[in-house]
Amino acid sequence: MKERDKFYLKLSLPALIITFLIFLLPLFSVLGRAFKDGPEAVINTFCDAYTWRLLAFTVWESLLSAVISVSLAIPFSVFFSKYSFFGRKAILTASDIAFALPAILCVLGFVIFYGNNGILNNILISLGLIEDKIKFLYSFPSVIMAHVYLNFPVAFSLITSALAGMDEKEEMASKLLGKSNFYTFIRITIPKVKGTIISAFILIFLFCFPSFLIVMSLGGSPKYYTIEAEIYRRTYTDVNTVSSSSLALFSFIIMSFLLLVSGYGREEKKASRSKRIIKKAKGWKKLEAFVLSCFIFLFLAPPLLSIVYRAFFTKDGVFTLKAWIDIASSSPTGAGTGMEAILNSLLIAFLSSSLAVSLSTAISISAVRRKSRIIPLLTSLPMAAGSVSLGLGFAFLSTRLPYKSIYISYILVILAHLVVVMPFTVRTIMPGAKRIPNTLPLASMCLGKGCYSSYRKVEKPMLKSYRRRAFAFAFALSLGEVNATMALAEGKVTTLPILIYKMINQYNYQGASALAIILLTTAIIVFAIGEKEDKTNVISGN
Numbered sequence: 381m382k383e384r385d386k387f388y389l390k391l392s393l394p395a396l397i398i399t400f401l402i403f404l405l406p407l408f409s410v411l412g413r414a415f416k417d418g419p420e421a422v423i424n425t426f427c428d429a430y431t432w433r434l435l436a437f438t439v440w441e442s443l444l445s446a447v448i449s450v451s452l453a454i455p456f457s458v459f460f461s462k463y464s465f466f467g468r469k470a471i472l473t474a475s476d477i478a479f480a481l482p483a484i485l486c487v488l489g490f491v492i493f494y495g496n497n498g499i500l501n502n503i504l505i506s507l508g509l510i511e512d513k514i515k516f517l518y519s520f521p522s523v524i525m526a527h528v529y530l531n532f533p534v535a536f537s538l539i540t541s542a543l544a545g546m547d548e549k550e551e552m553a554s555k556l557l558g559k560s561n562f563y564t565f566i567r568i569t570i571p572k573v574k575g576t577i578i579s580a581f582i583l584i585f586l587f588c589f590p591s592f593l594i595v596m597s598l599g600g601s602p603k604y605y606t607i608e609a610e611i612y613r614r615t616y617t618d619v620n621t622v623s624s625s626s627l628a629l630f631s632f633i634i635m636s637f638l639l640l641v642s643g644y645g646r647e648e649k650k651a652s653r654s655k656r657i658i659k660k661a662k663g664w665k666k667l668e669a670f671v672l673s674c675f676i677f678l679f680l681a682p683p684l685l686s687i688v689y690r691a692f693f694t695k696d697g698v699f700t701l702k703a704w705i706d707i708a709s710s711s712p713t714g715a716g717t718g719m720e721a722i723l724n725s726l727l728i729a730f731l732s733s734s735l736a737v738s739l740s741t742a743i744s745i746s747a748v749r750r751k752s753r754i755i756p757l758l759t760s761l762p763m764a765a766g767s768v769s770l771g772l773g774f775a776f777l778s779t780r781l782p783y784k785s786i787y788i789s790y791i792l793v794i795l796a797h798l799v800v801v802m803p804f805t806v807r808t809i810m811p812g813a814k815r816i817p818n819t820l821p822l823a824s825m826c827l828g829k830g831c832y833s834s835y836r837k838v839e840k841p842m843l844k845s846y847r848r849r850a851f852a853f854a855f856a857l858s859l860g861e862v863n864a865t866m867a868l869a870e871g872k873v874t875t876l877p878i879l880i881y882k883m884i885n886q887y888n889y890q891g892a893s894a895l896a897i898i899l900l901t902t903a904i905i906v907f908a909i910g911e912k913e914d915k916t917n918v919i920s921g922n
Contacts, residue, residue, distance in 0.1 A: 391835065392746030395739040396755070399802060402795045403762050406773025407632070413776050414625035425626035434627075435634060438606040441520075442588040445527035446581045452528070453535035454577070456672055458565070460536075461543035465661040465669040471676055472540065477907050478533035478680070482860020484877040485896050486526050487597040489683025490517065492690050492889055499686050518600025526594045531587060533680070535580040542576035543569070544658065582642045589635065590766035592863045597884070607631045608768045612867060615772060625776075628769040635764035639757070684900070691893035703894035717874060718895060725859055725876040726902070728790070732797035733805075733854035737847050740805040745839055748813040756810060760803040767800050771867030778868075789872040796864040801854040808853055812846030813839075852910020856903040 414422050425431055460468060493499050494516050504510045516522055550572070554564040570577070592608040599605065605613065607627060614624035661669045693699055707718035740759075747755040762770065774792045781788060816839055862877035876899045883892035 388746040388749045392742050395742040399739055403799050406770050406777055409776040410625045410628050410773040413621050414629050416622055421622045422626045426630055434607050434610055442585045445524055445588045446584040449528050449531040449584050450535045450581050452532055453539050456536055457539035457543055459672055460540050463661040463665055464658050467673055475533035475537040477904055482877055483593045484862055484880050485900055486530055488892055488896050489687050490526055493683045493686040520604055522598045523595055523604055526598055527588050531584040538576055538580045542573045546572055592768050608766050612768050632765050639760055639764050687893045687896050690889050691897050703890040707894055721874045721876045721879040728794055728797055729855045729858035732794050732858045733851050735798050736801045736805040736854045737851045740809050744806055744809040744813040759806045762799045763803050767863035768867050770799055771796055771864035775868045793865055793873050796868055797858045797861055800861055800864055801857050805850040805854050808850035809846045812843045816842050849910045852906045855906045859903050
């Protein structure tokens with residue numbers, strides 16, 4: 381057993397060293413810039429009332445976004461976990477895909493549909509329902525709604541899966557004892573999925589805390605800035621890197637504390653072997669299913685459908701393919717840049733995702749075999765740094781490199797994306813590693829196979845579906861990543877989200893929509909491939 385433990389330690393050691401090296405280097409670079417003029421700047425930032433106001437607002441908007449997302453998801457999840465009906469599977473699949481929906485698409489969709497001159501205002505005015513335009517964007521409610529838009533599907537998917545996999549014997553017993561449906565729901569159902577609800581809440585909170593793009597694009601005012609948005613403003617507007625680095629250090633300390641308190645790397649409970657029997661919706665339940673499905677559709681679909689519409693139609697409703705021709709052409713106005721952005725995004729996403737899956741596989745198997753609970757938590761630390769702070773750290777690091785070229789910029793962007801997606805690939809592969817019976821590698825070694833041969837021929841192949849899912853998830857995240865790239869590349873490396881963001885600022889919504897369709901279609905295809913069931917590779921439980 382000692383030899384086996386040593387093998388798994390050696391297996392994960394290179395992956396852990398690489399992971400923490402590419403995380404700690406930009407982090408120390410930020411620390412070095414923060415203490416450049418001595419500790420006074422850091423102390424002043426930590427003691428500044430404005431810093432604590434930023435923290436209070438960031439916590440408030442994250443809490444509000446998480447509470448609304450989870451609260452809205454629960455009633456939908458209860459129904460979808462009990463009844464089957466036409467369109468149910470499509471809605472659940474769309475919710476899973478929305479987990480990796482790039483924030484830039486949410487921003488673009490909201491601007492086109494909910495904007496002052498957007499589709500919704502035009503429809504309401506043409507129908508005579510309103511006289512003056514509804515000014516919804518560039519406000520605090522629009523920020524919260526955008527966060528809910530992105531995170532409601534996350535809560536809905538997680539809670540529905542937990543409820544569908546729950547043993548319903550206790551609920552049936554409660555009803556046989558004459559208890560009402562409401563009493564059974566509050567006293568039996570909710571407590572049994574309390575862990576999933578809390579996990580969904582924590583996950584959404586951690587996603588919203590370092591919010592940058594939505595706040596910058598839809599907030600409309602510095603008073604709605606989160607800490608990450610303020611870090612970016614101080615760096616590129618005030619050109620005060622010492623102050624922004626001090627604030628980044630403050631953010632990292634707070635986020636690390638939140639990760640430790642939330643127990644992001646805690647052990648998960650095993651699912652019950654007995655699952656809920658999903659009934660076919662009949663009678664009034666069919667109507668209820670239709671109404672709930674319409675609510676989800678009317679909330680999630682309009683912004684995305686508006687992007688599709690604007691990709692082919694002008695603001696006045698005239699059909700045109702100009703945006704698509706610009707992308708395919710080599711003219712400097714759209715397009716050579718468009719093709720370059722597409723190729724850049726695909727290359728960066730592929731390389732960063734491949735590296736992340738390779739490193740995460742070794743880390744996950746080693747953590748499970750050595751029963752380490754600290755490694756999953758440590759690999760989630762990049763979430764505490766925030767993608768903007770990581771991007772700035774790599775940018776500061778690049779200024780110290782003796783050799784500078786466009787290739788160095790590409791490498792740094794790939795490394796930044798790698799750090800951003802690593803926590804999610806580890807979390808995706810870890811459940812698969814836990815499901816591999818501990819007796820299988822032992823049996824392989826008893827048959828004369830070495831530890832490495834057992835790992836390569838037994839354990840790693842059994843993680844095929846999890847590795848594919850992790851790659852797809854990482855690819856989609858990298859494809860839509862804008863924060864770190866914007867903070868790091870400074871225009872040297874243009875990806876699809878960066879170009880879409882620039883076009884939004886230039887009011888070129890048609891060009892942005894055409895690129896957004898390419899981005900979304902690519903993400904959906906890769907995600908669908910990752911979610912494809914592997915019938916030849918079934919892992920049995922202990």
